[in-house]
Structure formats: structure tokens, C-alpha cells
Amino acid sequence: MxxxxxxxxxxxxxxxxxxxxxxxxxxxxxxxxxxxxxxxxxxxxxxxxxxxxxxxxxxxxxxxxxxxxxxxxxxxxxxxxxxxxxxxxxxxxxxxxxNSTSVAETAIMLMFECSRNVLKLRKTWVQDYYKAKLKIHKTTLNGKTLGIIGCGNIGSRVAKRALGLEMNVLAYDPYKRAAEFPEGVEVVRDLNRIFKESDYVSVHTPNTPLTRQMINKETLAMMKSSAFLINTARGACVNEMDLYQACKNGIIAGAGLDAIAHEPVDPNNPLLTLDNVIIYPHIGGNxxxxxxxxxxxxxxxxxxxxEGKEPTWPIHDIDYTTAPTYTDVRVPDKKPVGMFDF
Missing domain, CATH: 3.40.50.720 (NAD(P)-binding Rossmann-like Domain)
Structure with missing residues (x-):
């Protein structure tokens, strides 16, 4: 039946x-x-x-x-x-x-928009063309370091696209063997390196007890003042009040978010008041x-x-506190891209 x-x-x-x-x-x-x-x-x-x-x-x-x-x-x-x-x-x-490709493209899009300071440009250029053109800080992705947290279906696609943009890519995923990461990625096992060395930190993890609010006052303080946080994963991974303070006070340069803790967004969310925080309505996979x-x-x-077949994509119960983890690393053969490499 x-x-x-x-x-x-x-x-x-x-x-x-x-x-x-x-x-x-x-x-x-x-x-x-x-x-x-x-x-x-x-x-x-x-x-x-x-x-x-x-x-x-x-x-x-x-x-x-x-x-x-x-x-x-x-x-x-x-x-x-x-x-x-x-x-x-x-x-x-x-x-x-x-939707892996769609979300990966969204992460890259947020990186581009952060790099060119699009919110400030949008608010400025009609009233003050030359300020927008010459005074608002803008950078390229070329030569920058991207740190990826979680290198599964989406994180791997982000890594490949970032390598195509001539970025240097670090990736952290303790549940994956080094040989399984995309070619050209430096596999790191120390999560703190991602925060300390990256110009963009891009989050691609599920919401688990281990990742919940992993982006917080302490981890944000490790980041460069010129760095951006990109989150196209889950809003629960970020302590939003800590992120607000970090972006407001120049601890980091800003953030690009496609996921926030409470959706739809609360109009009183203080992140909405900042012109260095871009928020999308969780459209990465849409x-x-x-x-x-x-x-x-x-x-x-x-x-x-x-039909009684084994399904292609079942959801398994995973205890991330006891799941097998790996410590092997891999460094790509190519030298990092620098500012004066053309």
C-alpha cells in the first residue's frame, strides 16, 4: 500500500x-x-x-x-x-x-562584501562619492588567509573556491583524515591557529555541544583586528553579544552572517546597528x-x-564527544600567495 x-x-x-x-x-x-x-x-x-x-x-x-x-x-x-x-x-x-554549492558560494559572497565594505559604501557613496571611492577601506581576497572550521561538503567547496581566488587556506576538522581534505589546503589540528592566523574565519560546523558558542569573547580576541568572521552554518555557534562587542570595538574588522541565533531576526538585535556586520536571512541554501x-x-x-532499500543519506546519531578524531597534518607544496605575486 x-x-x-x-x-x-x-x-x-x-x-x-x-x-x-x-x-x-x-x-x-x-x-x-x-x-x-x-x-x-x-x-x-x-x-x-x-x-x-x-x-x-x-x-x-x-x-x-x-x-x-x-x-x-x-x-x-x-x-x-x-x-x-x-x-x-x-x-x-x-x-x-x-545545497552545498549554494552555501559555499554564499560564504564567498560574504567574504567579497566584507572585503569591499559594502554597507559603508552603500550608506556613503550617493552623499559623498569621493569619500566612498577613496577613503573607505577596501581590500582584495587575493593573498589573504582563509581559515575554515569544519571541512565537510560545504567547507571543502569553500576551500576549493578560495584556492581559485589565490587565497591561502587553512582548514580545521578533527573528524577528518588529512588525506580527505581538498588538495592545496593546509590541514591544521590546532583550532587556535585558525583564529590567530586567518584574515577570514569561515564557520561550517553543525550545532553540537562542542560547537555551541565556540565563537565567543576569547576566540574573537585571538583574531587579527583586520579579520572578518563568516558564518553560513548555525547561529548557535556564535555568542552574538560577544560578536557585537568585538565588531563595535574594533577587536575584529567585521562579520558576514547568513545564520543568527534567532530567526526571523529580532529587529532589536544590536548587530543590525553596525555597518561592519552584514546579515542575510539564512538564504545560503535557497x-x-x-x-x-x-x-x-x-x-x-x-x-x-x-521500497525497503538502504537510504542513501540517513541521519545517524553521532556523539561528537566520543567520535574518532585525527591528528595527522598536511602542508601544501605550493608557497603561500603574497601581496606582490601576480
């Missing part, structure tokens, strides 16, 4: 068509909020669900004993109570490579191409489980 599949938010047509062609019934959810999904669970008792942005709590999961699969439409899944799913025999899936891939991969995962 085919399944009933709940879609709290719409998915792209190729994903929906895959499920309809397999004979499944698609249920359009009544709304985006957790309470809406809870009501849908109780009314329709779906076999599966594809979730995009709605937080899915234990209460939602346990409201429907018929639930078999939840597919997360994208790479991040901290808004999904994975433990509650597994406690109740619900298979969890995600689409870790669907390109058209990424949405098409995520919809298809999410639907594919549900169909794999329905």
Missing part, C-alpha cells in the same frame, strides 16, 4: 512528481509553524514527511504512531529532534549535498538549483525506505 506523505512546505515539482509517480498521496500542510504540523499529524496520520524550515519536536513525532520516515529538505537538521525520531522507530533522512536538488533527493530517500 502506498504512503501518505505530509508536506508542511511546498517542494519542487520533480520531487513531488517522483512520489506521485510511485503512487503516494501528497498532503499539503496547513502552515509553517510547529503547531500546524502537530495538527496535521493528528488529523492525517501520514507515513512520511518532508520538512524544510519547521522545527519538529518530540511532541510532533509522538503524536502520530503511523509515522515511519522524516526527510529533512537540506543539509542541516538541528531543528529536527533526531533522538525522538529514533526512540520512536522513525527513520531520519537528509540531503547533505543538495538558490533555485539547490531547492530542485533537495526536493528530489528528499523524495528519493523516502521512496528508498518505502
Amino acid at each position: 502506498a504512503w501518505k506523505i505530509l508536506l508542511p512546505q511546498e517542494i519542487m515539482e520533480e520531487g513531488a512528481q517522483l512520489l506521485k509517480d510511485a503512487g503516494h498521496t501528497l498532503i499539503r500542510g496547513r502552515g509553517f509553524e510547529t503547531a500546524d504540523v502537530l495538527a496535521d499529524m493528528k488529523e492525517y496520520k501520514p507515513d512520511a514527511m518532508i520538512v524544510r524550515i519547521t522545527p519538529i519536536t518530540r511532541e510532533v513525532i509522538e503524536a502520530n504512531p503511523n509515522l515511519k520516515v522524516i526527510a529533512r529538505h537540506g543539509a542541516g537538521f538541528d531543528a529536527l529532534d533526531v533522538k525522538a525520531c529514533h526512540d520512536n522507530g522513525v527513520q531520519t533522512l537528509y540531503a547533505p549535498v543538495a 538558490s533555485v538549483e539547490a531547492a530542485h536538488r533537495a526536493s528530489y533527493f528528499s523524495a528519493m530517500g523516502i521512496e528508498e525506505v518505502y
